Amino acid sequence: MNGDAMKNLLLALVCGAVSMSAFAGGDITRGAELAKKYNCASCHGADYKTPIDPTYPKLAGQHADYLAHALHAYKRGNKSISGRNNPIMAGMAQPLSDQDMADIAVYLQSLPGPLVVRK
Amino acid sequence: MKKLLAVLVLAAGASASCIAGAADIVGNPKAAPNKIEQCIGCHGIPEYKTAFPEVYQVPMIGGQSAKYIEAALQAYKKGDRQHPQMTPTARVLSDQDIADIAAYYAQQTAATPNK
Numbered sequence: 408m409n410g411d412a413m414k415n416l417l418l419a420l421v422c423g424a425v426s427m428s429a430f431a432g433g434d435i436t437r438g439a440e441l442a443k444k445y446n447c448a449s450c451h452g453a454d455y456k457t458p459i460d461p462t463y464p465k466l467a468g469q470h471a472d473y474l475a476h477a478l479h480a481y482k483r484g485n486k487s488i489s490g491r492n493n494p495i496m497a498g499m500a501q502p503l504s505d506q507d508m509a510d511i512a513v514y515l516q517s518l519p520g521p522l523v524v525r526k
Numbered sequence: 527m528k529k530l531l532a533v534l535v536l537a538a539g540a541s542a543s544c545i546a547g548a549a550d551i552v553g554n555p556k557a558a559p560n561k562i563e564q565c566i567g568c569h570g571i572p573e574y575k576t577a578f579p580e581v582y583q584v585p586m587i588g589g590q591s592a593k594y595i596e597a598a599l600q601a602y603k604k605g606d607r608q609h610p611q612m613t614p615t616a617r618v619l620s621d622q623d624i625a626d627i628a629a630y631y632a633q634q635t636a637a638t639p640n641k
Contacts, residue, residue, distance in 0.1 A: 458591070458594075460593075461591045461592070461593035461594065462591075462593045462594055462596075462597040463591075463594060464590060464591065464594045464598075465589070465590055465591060465594075468586075469585060469586060470582070470583040470584075470585060470586065472581075472582035472583050473582050473583055473584065473585045475582070476580050476582045477585075479580070480607070480609075485605060485606055485607060485608045486608075487608060488579055488608060488610065489579050489580065489608060489609050489610065490607075490608050491601070491606065491607045491608070492601075492605075492606045492607070493601075493606065520589075521589040521635065521636075522585075522586035522587075522588060522589045522590060523586060523588035523589050523634055523635065523636055523638065524569070524570065524571070524572050524586050524588060524640075525570065525588045525634045525638045525639075525640050526562075526566045526570035526640060526641055
């Protein structure tokens with residue numbers, strides 16, 4: 408293996424490790440406890456795929472990294488380059504730490520849901 | 527008093543026309559295929575990830591509720607949601623486009639062929 412190939416391999420390994428820790432860092436059990444504590448189901452539905460209002464999203468089975476991003480976006484608000492202004496979700500997201508968001512996100516992703524990727 | 531009445535009448539008329547405007551728009555999934563070119567470049571590719579400013583898989587929108595997809599697109603269009611890709615994408619969509627696209631993705635299920 409020449410120097411460049413070695414460097415690339417190392418870089419790939421480091422990147423892989425970083426992205427794994429970012430997403431695999433979520434704890435499903437703790438996420439379930441947090442979802443219960445913050446009563447997410449009161450709006451998004453007990454099974455997280457039948458929200459109480461059709462303008463609220465189905466969350467069950469959604470990609471965890473997207474769900475964590477959405478929570479961060481609600482916490483930041485829409486003054487940011489990537490943020491959301493939503494009176495309900497802003498309040499819900501404020502007390503959550505990065506770890507809380509990751510945990511809630513992997514819990515929701517673990518649930519069976521109707522979401523699909525189609526063209 | 528007359529002025530106040532006039533304001534009230536105007537306000538009532540304005541809100542009534544808003545409601546009528548929203549009610550007139552019905553999403554038609556059959557009208558969507560030539561409106562979703564911008565969507566499928568990201569949302570139609572399994573595990574496709576955004577690159578900036580955060581890296582994450584774009585959300586699955588097939589099977590999502592139509593009213594939520596509409597609300598999300600309207601929020602990007604009006605600025606309640608800010609996003610480097612979604613803001614410019616949603617800004618060029620009419621309310622009818624948004625309703626059609628939302629109806630199209632909402633009807634998808636695991637049985638929908640991936641053409």
